[in-house]
Amino acid sequence: xxxxxxxxxxxxxxxxxxxxxxxxxxxxxxxxxxxxxxxxxxxxxxxxxxxxxxxxxxxxxxxxxxxxxxxxxxxxxxxxxxxxxxxxxxxxxxxxxxxxxxxxxxxxxxxxxxxxxxxxxxxxxxxxxxxxxxxxxxxxxxxxxxxxxxxxxxxxxxxxxxxxxxxxxxxxxxxxxxxxxxxxxxxxxxxxxxxxxxxxxxxxxxxxxxxxxxxxxxxxxxxxxxxxxxxxxxxxxxxxxxxxxxxxxxxxxxxxxxxxxxxxxxxxxxxxxxxxxxxxxxxxxxxxxxxxxxxxxxxxxxxxxxxxxxxxxxxxxxxxxxxxxxxxxxxxxx
Amino acid sequence: xxxxxxxxxxxxxxxxxxxxxxxxxxxxxxxxxxxxxxxxxxxxxxxxxxxxxxxxxxxxxxxxxxxxxxxxxxxxxxxxxxxxxxxxxxxxxxxxxxxxxxxxxxxxxxxxxxxxxxxxxxxxxxxxxxxxxxxxxxxxxxxxxxxxxxxxxxxxxxxxxxxxxxxxxxxxxxxxxxxxxxxxxxxxxxxxxxxxxxxxxxxxxxxxxxxxxxxxxxxxxxxxxxxxxxxxxxxxxxxxxxxxxxxxxxxxxxxxxxxxxxxxxxxxxxxxxxxxxxxxxxxxxxxxxxxxxxxxxxxxxxxxxxxxxxxxxxxxxxxxxxxxx
Ligand SMILES: Cc1ncc(C[n+]2csc(CCOP(=O)(O)OP(=O)(O)O)c2C)c(N)n1
Numbered sequence: 117x118x119x120x121x122x123x124x125x126x127x128x129x130x131x132x133x134x135x136x137x138x139x140x141x142x143x144x145x146x147x148x149x150x151x152x153x154x155x156x157x158x159x160x161x162x163x164x165x166x167x168x169x170x171x172x173x174x175x176x177x178x179x180x181x182x183x184x185x186x187x188x189x190x191x192x193x194x195x196x197x198x199x200x201x202x203x204x205x206x207x208x209x210x211x212x213x214x215x216x217x218x219x220x221x222x223x224x225x226x227x228x229x230x231x232x233x234x235x236x237x238x239x240x241x242x243x244x245x246x247x248x249x250x251x252x253x254x255x256x257x258x259x260x261x262x263x264x265x266x267x268x269x270x271x272x273x274x275x276x277x278x279x280x281x282x283x284x285x286x287x288x289x290x291x292x293x294x295x296x297x298x299x300x301x302x303x304x305x306x307x308x309x310x311x312x313x314x315x316x317x318x319x320x321x322x323x324x325x326x327x328x329x330x331x332x333x334x335x336x337x338x339x340x341x342x343x344x345x346x347x348x349x350x351x352x353x354x355x356x357x358x359x360x361x362x363x364x365x366x367x368x369x370x371x372x373x374x375x376x377x378x379x380x381x382x383x384x385x386x387x388x389x390x391x392x393x394x395x396x397x398x399x400x401x402x403x404x405x406x407x408x409x410x411x412x413x414x415x416x417x418x419x420x421x422x423x424x425x426x427x428x429x430x431x432x433x434x435x436x437x438x439x440x441x442x443x444x445x446x447x448x449x450x
Numbered sequence: 451x452x453x454x455x456x457x458x459x460x461x462x463x464x465x466x467x468x469x470x471x472x473x474x475x476x477x478x479x480x481x482x483x484x485x486x487x488x489x490x491x492x493x494x495x496x497x498x499x500x501x502x503x504x505x506x507x508x509x510x511x512x513x514x515x516x517x518x519x520x521x522x523x524x525x526x527x528x529x530x531x532x533x534x535x536x537x538x539x540x541x542x543x544x545x546x547x548x549x550x551x552x553x554x555x556x557x558x559x560x561x562x563x564x565x566x567x568x569x570x571x572x573x574x575x576x577x578x579x580x581x582x583x584x585x586x587x588x589x590x591x592x593x594x595x596x597x598x599x600x601x602x603x604x605x606x607x608x609x610x611x612x613x614x615x616x617x618x619x620x621x622x623x624x625x626x627x628x629x630x631x632x633x634x635x636x637x638x639x640x641x642x643x644x645x646x647x648x649x650x651x652x653x654x655x656x657x658x659x660x661x662x663x664x665x666x667x668x669x670x671x672x673x674x675x676x677x678x679x680x681x682x683x684x685x686x687x688x689x690x691x692x693x694x695x696x697x698x699x700x701x702x703x704x705x706x707x708x709x710x711x712x713x714x715x716x717x718x719x720x721x722x723x724x725x726x727x728x729x730x731x732x733x734x735x736x737x738x739x740x741x742x743x744x745x746x747x748x749x750x751x752x753x754x755x756x757x758x759x760x761x762x763x764x765x766x767x768x769x770x771x772x773x774x775x
Binding site for chain 2: 151153154156157176177178179180181182183206207209210244245246247248249250414415416417419420421422423424426427428
């Protein structure tokens with residue numbers, strides 16, 4: 117209501133606002149998935165949507181990931197703009213057929229005759245002793261497949277603009293989200309706006325090393341960069357925001373300047389996002405004089421026990437120590 | 451059916467063991483010593499007890515997120531289970547799994563996972579292995595009403611029927627799938643009916659009366675073991691606790707999930723109290739004997755908690771252990 121530009125919103129409510137405004141402004145928008153009426157599943161992201169827009173357009177579904185996702189794809193083929201939520205990425209594994217075989221290939225298979233404006237919204241929620249089937253960050257599986265865009269915003273401002281852009285995008289977009297961001301608050305405009313998919317952003321300018329990340333780890337990386345600055349390492353922090361299509365240029369330009377890069381990824385190293393960035397650097401730029409490192413979770417499923425979780429997940433502290441080691445020649449001796 | 455008093459006492463003992471184990475977890479969950487998600491089986495004890503009593507140690511059981519009762523009824527070790535719930539190295543999955551990943555292959559508890567319907571097809575596979583080996587094992591696949599939304603259940607029914615596999619599909623219909631009533635997730639038809647189109651023999655039964663469970667289970671196990679093919683059973687029951695953790699409040703601000711009057715109604719059908727009353731009325735057990743059983747069980751449970759709390763957590767440098775064998 118107000119024109120107050122400084123209005124603050126947390127990440128979950130920024131999602132809620134994007135969904136509300138899209139449902140309000142475009143009658144072809146629908147939301148479907150498990151837990152849309154339960155904060156226990158999806159935090160406040162779907163608050164009041166069912167009440168406001170009714171059971172025809174906002175559906176809390178049975179445990180039927182494959183059918184639910186396929187239905188979202190089919191409705192999109194039939195002219196709706198659908199968003200399908202999976203409160204754990206792991207549950208969406210049941211839905212790989214409609215995502216990978218159907219939605220991703222559809223436009224191409226039909227020679228461009230049909231397209232699929234669907235958003236697959238998957239929430240990663242690692243930790244809390246929830247073990248292997250409640251924590252997997254499977255960004256890379258989707259990024260591997262042609263036909264899917266993959267986004268992973270890290271701020272309330274971005275998530276609102278990118279989610280709106282994703283819903284309006286005529287292509288299937290996989291939006292991978294992290295529950296640990298939900299409480300993060302910043303000023304978010306009330307008006308509707310779009311942030312173009314496929315564009316990274318420099319969150320912090322620096323000259324000594326490029327740190328590339330996305331989603332909640334972009335925030336951890338930013339925190340790490342502040343600590344590193346105190347140690348004499350001036351890091352440039354890139355939040356890539358979209359894994360595919362990837363903003364290669366923003367990475368290449370930064371590395372050209374800093375000559376060093378650490379890629380920080382919430383998933384496994386082998387065949388993953390960090391491997392892709394290194395491959396692109398090697399293929400498309402000169403590596404001479406440059407040094408590269410990757411920070412990933414260990415190549416193991418997530419264990420339940422807290423002692424193993426601490427060893428497993430990446431946080432700002434771990435980023436600091438890994439980057440300090442990597443840039444040991446830059447650390448001020450004291 | 452005629453029951454020996456030994457059998458009746460054995461059934462009661464197992465139900466008490468499951469109930470008091472579940473209730474012993476409430477406090478550690480509330481005070482944060484147990485941190486992993488815990489789905490309590492309180493209220494459904496008769497199902498696991500009645501079903502597993504007919505099984506031998508070699509028979510197979512697969513379960514889901516709410517499987518403490520299945521694990522115990524099939525002979526799983528209490529200490530190892532409690533230690534797993536505390537995510538300790540001495541747990542049955544060495545602290546890697548927590549409450550939702552119990553396992554005890556030596557007792558036929560082949561695996562338990564929280565992906566809804568995730569083990570149903572695996573159970574079909576185990577039954578297939580038994581058929582190949584002609585080892586006469588029966589496999590039990592436990593799942594909830596929520597799992598009837600998943601396609602893999604229907605694929606599994608078709609498959610099991612085609613190959614006449616020795617598997618019993620056990621659906622514990624406790625009327626809820628997390629925050630959703632069964633009315634919201636299924637057309638109003640008996641779940642037991644879903645097996646008929648596949649030509650699978652099916653039963654439905656009161657799941658809060660252990661003797662009824664025992665009887666239907668005997669029929670099912672006999673049928674299955676004699677090579678006639680799969681069986682499907684729907685048990686009507688109710689979880690007296692929340693979906694995850696002790697109460698519904700833990701599921702966020704959505705506390706109105708279950709009407710209090712409904713919970714109260716089902717408390718009157720509490721399978722453990724109901725069976726105790728029956729045993730007393732039939733003079734099978736005296737109140738003293740019952741108190742003694744409860745006391746013994748509680749001692750065992752307390753020891754299990756102490757064992758778990760005194761056990762070490764897995765070491766951080768072992769994070770890559772068990773990735774491959
Ligand atoms: C594939 C998958 N989707 C969603 C979930 C989240 N989830 C956990 S338990 C549950 C409901 C299960 O209900 P039911 O099968 O009736 O078992 P109950 O909890 O009632 O014992 C859901 C949806 C999950 N674990 N796995």
